[in-house]
Amino acid sequence: MKRARRLLAAIAALALTAALLTLGASPAAAAPPSAGRAAPQGHGTCAATAPGSALRRQGAAWFCFKTGGPATARDLAAMHRLAGAHGPATARVAARDPDVDPADPLDLCREGIKEVNTARSTYCVQRPIGYELRGADGKTVIExxxxxxxxxxxxxxxxxxxxxxxxxxxxxxxxxxxxxxxxADCTGPCTGGTAFGGQVLPAVGRELFTKITYRTTVAKDSETRSQLLYHATGTILAPGTPRNTMDDWQGPWLRCDNKVGSGPGCADDTHMANVTFHKSQYRAAAVSYEWAQKNLKSAVTGTKMNPLHRDPNSEESWTKTKRRRTCENLPYPFPRDPLLVPEDSCDEFPFARSSEGGKPNNLCVDILPKAVGGVWDVANVRVMRGDPDTAACVRSHVTEQDNEAAGNELAQATRSARIINGEPYFVIVDN
Structure with missing residues (x-):
C-alpha cells in the first residue's frame, strides 16, 4: 500500500513537471515562493508575483521596490543631468556658502550628492528609486x-x-x-499632499513633474519642529504584478514658528540666517555696512564669525530709544548736512533692531560714502569723526530713501528667513 502511494506521488510530480514545461518554464524557475518563504531581504519592499502569470513563467517570482542609496556614480550623474535640465546652476554655486540660500533650490541637488540638501530657506531632496523582478531564490535579478x-x-x-x-x-x-x-506629509502641525497619483514613469531621459502644497499652522508666539515624510507606491504594468508595493523616506527637519511677522512659517535653523544688501540697490547704506565690516577693529559687525542677534525686545518704542541713543542724544547728535547728502539721515550700524545696536554715539565713527563714476565702493568712504580702530559703531550720511529701503530689507529678511528674537544672523554686502 505504501509502495502504491509512493508511485502515485511520483506520477503526480511528473505530471506537474510536464505541465510546467508546457507553459514554457522550468520547474525551478516557475516554482512559486512557498507560503512559509520570506520575501528577499535588503531589496526594499518585495511581494510575490501571481502564480501562473506571465511574470512567473519568465522566472520572476518577486517584484521588489526600493528607495534610497547607495547611489552609483552613474545614478548620480543621471540625477544631476535631470536637475541640470532646468537651467545651469548659478555662477556662485561652486563657491557658495552652505548657509546662503541659492537662487534656485535645485542648485542644492546640482552641487551635492547627499540625499537631503538644505540651506536656511531652501531644500532639495534627491532619492534614488529602484524596481526589480527577482527569481524564486530572491537573489537572481531577472529585470x-x-x-x-x-x-x-x-x-x-x-x-x-x-x-x-x-x-x-x-x-x-x-x-x-x-x-x-x-x-508627502509632515510631522507636527504641517500638511502635505499627493503627487503623480499613479502616473506611468516615462522613458529614460524624460520626467514626470508636479507640485505639492504644504501648509503649517502654529499657535501665536510658539514654535515647533516638523519633518517632511515621503511615502511612495510602485506598480509594474504587467499581469500578475502585486499592487501597493511601497517604501518610505524622510526629508529635512524644519523649525516652524509663529513669532515673526503676521503669521507662521518655517526655516532650517541648523543654518544661520543672513541678510543681503546689494550696493546697486541700497547704495550708501550697503557701502556703510561693508565699510564697517572691513574697518572696525573692536566692534560686532555682523560677519558670519561675529554675527548680530535680533533684539529680544522687538517693541518699536524700544528700537526708537536705541536709535536716538546713537543718532540724536548728547554728546554727539548726528550732524545732518543736506549740502553733503540731499535728504541726509543717520544710518546706524549695528542696526538698532539688533542686540548689538543702540550704542552711545560717543563710541561711533561718522563716515560719508560717495559714488565715483556711478560706482559705490568702500574705497571712496571718507571718515568724518572718530577712530575706526576703537569705534564700536558707525553712523553714516545716507539719503532718507536709501536708509528707509535698507531698513525695509532688514525687516523683510527677518520675516522670510524666520529670524526669531535672540537668534544670530550675518550680513552680506555684494554688488
Missing part, C-alpha cells in the same frame, strides 16, 4: 530599472510649494513600464 525622485522648495511662509520630479535613469530592455504614486 530591473533605476530612477530618482527630486523634491525641492523655498520655505518661509505659512504655505509653500514643493516641485516634484521623477524619472527613470536606466532600465533593462524587458522591464515593464511602471507607475508611481507619491504622498
Amino acid at each position: 530591473h530599472a533605476e530612477g530618482v525622485v527630486i523634491t525641492s522648495a523655498r520655505v518661509g511662509k505659512t504655505e509653500w510649494e514643493e516641485e516634484v520630479r521623477a524619472a527613470i535613469t536606466q532600465k533593462t530592455d524587458k522591464m515593464p513600464k511602471m507607475t508611481l504614486n507619491l504622498r
Whole structure:
C-alpha cells in the first residue's frame, strides 16, 4: 500500500513537471515562493508575483521596490543631468556658502550628492528609486530599472510649494513600464499632499513633474519642529504584478514658528540666517555696512564669525530709544548736512533692531560714502569723526530713501528667513 502511494506521488510530480514545461518554464524557475518563504531581504519592499502569470513563467517570482542609496556614480550623474535640465546652476554655486540660500533650490541637488540638501530657506531632496523582478531564490535579478525622485522648495511662509520630479535613469530592455504614486506629509502641525497619483514613469531621459502644497499652522508666539515624510507606491504594468508595493523616506527637519511677522512659517535653523544688501540697490547704506565690516577693529559687525542677534525686545518704542541713543542724544547728535547728502539721515550700524545696536554715539565713527563714476565702493568712504580702530559703531550720511529701503530689507529678511528674537544672523554686502 505504501509502495502504491509512493508511485502515485511520483506520477503526480511528473505530471506537474510536464505541465510546467508546457507553459514554457522550468520547474525551478516557475516554482512559486512557498507560503512559509520570506520575501528577499535588503531589496526594499518585495511581494510575490501571481502564480501562473506571465511574470512567473519568465522566472520572476518577486517584484521588489526600493528607495534610497547607495547611489552609483552613474545614478548620480543621471540625477544631476535631470536637475541640470532646468537651467545651469548659478555662477556662485561652486563657491557658495552652505548657509546662503541659492537662487534656485535645485542648485542644492546640482552641487551635492547627499540625499537631503538644505540651506536656511531652501531644500532639495534627491532619492534614488529602484524596481526589480527577482527569481524564486530572491537573489537572481531577472529585470530591473533605476530612477530618482527630486523634491525641492523655498520655505518661509505659512504655505509653500514643493516641485516634484521623477524619472527613470536606466532600465533593462524587458522591464515593464511602471507607475508611481507619491504622498508627502509632515510631522507636527504641517500638511502635505499627493503627487503623480499613479502616473506611468516615462522613458529614460524624460520626467514626470508636479507640485505639492504644504501648509503649517502654529499657535501665536510658539514654535515647533516638523519633518517632511515621503511615502511612495510602485506598480509594474504587467499581469500578475502585486499592487501597493511601497517604501518610505524622510526629508529635512524644519523649525516652524509663529513669532515673526503676521503669521507662521518655517526655516532650517541648523543654518544661520543672513541678510543681503546689494550696493546697486541700497547704495550708501550697503557701502556703510561693508565699510564697517572691513574697518572696525573692536566692534560686532555682523560677519558670519561675529554675527548680530535680533533684539529680544522687538517693541518699536524700544528700537526708537536705541536709535536716538546713537543718532540724536548728547554728546554727539548726528550732524545732518543736506549740502553733503540731499535728504541726509543717520544710518546706524549695528542696526538698532539688533542686540548689538543702540550704542552711545560717543563710541561711533561718522563716515560719508560717495559714488565715483556711478560706482559705490568702500574705497571712496571718507571718515568724518572718530577712530575706526576703537569705534564700536558707525553712523553714516545716507539719503532718507536709501536708509528707509535698507531698513525695509532688514525687516523683510527677518520675516522670510524666520529670524526669531535672540537668534544670530550675518550680513552680506555684494554688488
